[in-house]
Amino acid sequence: GQQLNQSPQSMFIQEGEDVSMNCTSSSIFNTWLWYKQDPGEGPVLLIALYKAGELTSNGRLTAQFGITRKDSFLNISASIPSDVGIYFCAGQTSGTYKYIFGTGTRLKVLA
Amino acid sequence: SQTIHQWPATLVQPVGSPLSLECTVEGTSNPNLYWYRQAAGRGLQLLFYSVGIGQISSEVPQNLSASRPQDRQFILSSKKLLLSDSGFYLCAWSGSDLTYEQYFGPGTRLTVT
Numbered sequence: 710g711q712q713l714n715q716s717p718q719s720m721f722i723q724e725g726e727d728v729s730m731n732c733t734s735s736s737i738f739n740t741w742l743w744y745k746q747d748p749g750e751g752p753v754l755l756i757a758l759y760k761a762g763e764l765t766s767n768g769r770l771t772a773q774f775g776i777t778r779k780d781s782f783l784n785i786s787a788s789i790p791s792d793v794g795i796y797f798c799a800g801q802t803s804g805t806y807k808y809i810f811g812t813g814t815r816l817k818v819l820a
Numbered sequence: 821s822q823t824i825h826q827w828p829a830t831l832v833q834p835v836g837s838p839l840s841l842e843c844t845v846e847g848t849s850n851p852n853l854y855w856y857r858q859a860a861g862r863g864l865q866l867l868f869y870s871v872g873i874g875q876i877s878s879e880v881p882q883n884l885s886a887s888r889p890q891d892r893q894f895i896l897s898s899k900k901l902l903l904s905d906s907g908f909y910l911c912a913w914s915g916s917d918l919t920y921e922q923y924f925g926p927g928t929r930l931t932v933t
Contacts, residue, residue, distance in 0.1 A: 752910070799922070807869065
């Protein structure tokens, strides 16, 4: 099925560093969602974005809805060991019920 | 607040046996419901979604089927499991109004032997 291009695929960072990841699509989306998944668990919704250019924060996490509506970005500031996991983006087009998911960014934090 | 439940949490089944996974949502009415499968270390593959009782849309033709017998109940079934059906099955819901957030259940780990 259709998937979003998410990069990077994986990241190894030192504790305290900032992290950036992004998703790009060939389609325009009206909604962008960002999730974190821990091993063996369901994805947990981190941030939802609804307007082009929107910048939304959730604690140390900040996400942006790209101006072109074809991309989105997630930043994590001052990473900590519990940030380890897989981060997924998801986009939805207005008038559809389906969400298109990115391929995931696997984050590992070295203490 | 809304909660989503899935059971069982883990399941080991032999090839050729039937399957029934259940998902229920509490605290909301007329949700949109979804079944995804996730292979080890991979992304999420949408299998089925439903916007109302008895309404099922299939995304990937395969050995599985879905049913929605009640408003907040979504069931994933198979008559005869294949080895390739192994994976992590996730149920999710979203609101039927203008909210676009989607929330996932805890998942079911299925191993077909």
